[in-house]
Amino acid sequence: MNERLLAKTFVELADTLVADFDLIDFLRLLTDRCVGMLGASAAGVLLADRDGELRVMAASDEQVRLLELFQIQNDEGPCLECFRAGSPVTVPDLLTETARWPRFAAQARLHGFGAVQALPMRLRDEVVGALNLFRTAPGPFDPVGTPIAQALADVATISLLQQRSTHRSTVLNEQLQTALNSRVLIEQAKGKLAERHNIDMEQAFTALRSYARAHNRRLSDVARALIDDTEPLAGLAS
Amino acid sequence: MPTSRSSRIRVLVAEQAARRGAGVGVVDVCTAAVAALPVGGAGLSAMSRTRASYPLCSTDDISERLEELQLTLGEGPCVDAFTHGVAVLVPDLRSGELQDCWPVFADAxxxxxxxxxxxxxxxxxxxxxxxxDLYAQVPVQLDTEELADAMAFADLATLVLLDAQIDETGGPAGDGAPKGHMEDLGxxxxxxxxxxxxxxxxxxxxxxxAFIRLRAYAYAQGLRLTVVSADVVARRLRFSPDAEPTRTDEDP
Known part of the structure; x- marks a missing residue:
């Protein structure tokens, strides 16, 4: 564990929360830091929509996004179990769990993952989602890393309520709805930018995020400006 | 897995359309919402940042009046909901704070x-x-379930409204939506x-x-929207302004 990086991460997350705040950007930062700091090979965040169905809100890479989707579609896997039980699920070696999650275990191996840890995102009595850490190599999870990962998951949960809102209601499922819509908006913008500059979706996301950071703007505001062609956005992806 | 909210809502709306003997339209979303929620009426307006907004349908005189008022005055919950992209919930219009917010609309x-x-x-x-827009003649709060239902009605209305334009943009025309059209809703x-x-x-x-054209193509080809979308993203399928979309079978 790199303590300096840990401190830097919490400062960075706190900064994001205080400034004009974009949930999708924040969750992606969270997954990236889980990879950089906690020794995870990949990380993903799932949030429940208003029907209680999980949606992939952020993933550190495409492999893990597909694997998270796979769990949702097949209705099996550690992340779903963690979400439903509201408690952590830790699997140091996925090979031992082929009976428990036959389809997921096989799929995870295909994607090159050997171990997984799923941590609940709880808000008082309500479980709103899960943070998932994947590792390529099987083996026990670092006992120091786990509470830190849980703390990151808790910060992410609190952040849901932090979202800037101009409306009267602060109902949680409305917040989630806004977050989901912001995700759609950013994906639309990624598609437009990727096609325009002949780059892939990940490069498009990075370009949008760098632009937002460099200009001190919310990711979803930049995404909307791009889609609506309301601004030149000079220097974006060039 | 239990039936999802969106499929339940879809059935309620389809029943209203069947009762009317027509394809699913936004008016069916309104009547189904009124039947399912503790409200007296519903109305739906087409809104745009660049073009004029106009009322599309309403279930009674009061909701018709509310739509007209908001669009004419340029103020009210519907205008705020559009501008900020969030639900605006007003359980009691008599609250003083609201009178400041929408001075003319609140009284009217x-x-x-x-x-x-x-x-x-x-x-x-x-x-x-x-x-x-939904309204009630008495003060009322929507509980969590009711609010989630209301948002699901709005989601369905979005697609019904966009699909209504498919025949205008070169997709399959005709009565109502193509078969299986709501499959990808949830x-x-x-x-x-x-x-x-x-x-x-x-x-x-x-x-x-762009979204309408993507959906129109999926309907016309009898393909799932997710399948067509994956082909577009993988650059296996290209659209062009003056020709039919072209497909290349190999990945680039």
Missing amino acids: ALEAGALAVFALPLLNGAISPGVL EYRAEISQATGILTVQLGVGIEE
């Missing part, structure tokens, strides 16, 4: 007979074609949104039309 709405108003934006990312896949963004460039159109 009370006079028209509405005491509670709920405005739900129709939203799909940057696509925001309108607002669904499904969210990043690829659908990415493909929509890609089409804005390939077709040189706005995001709303």
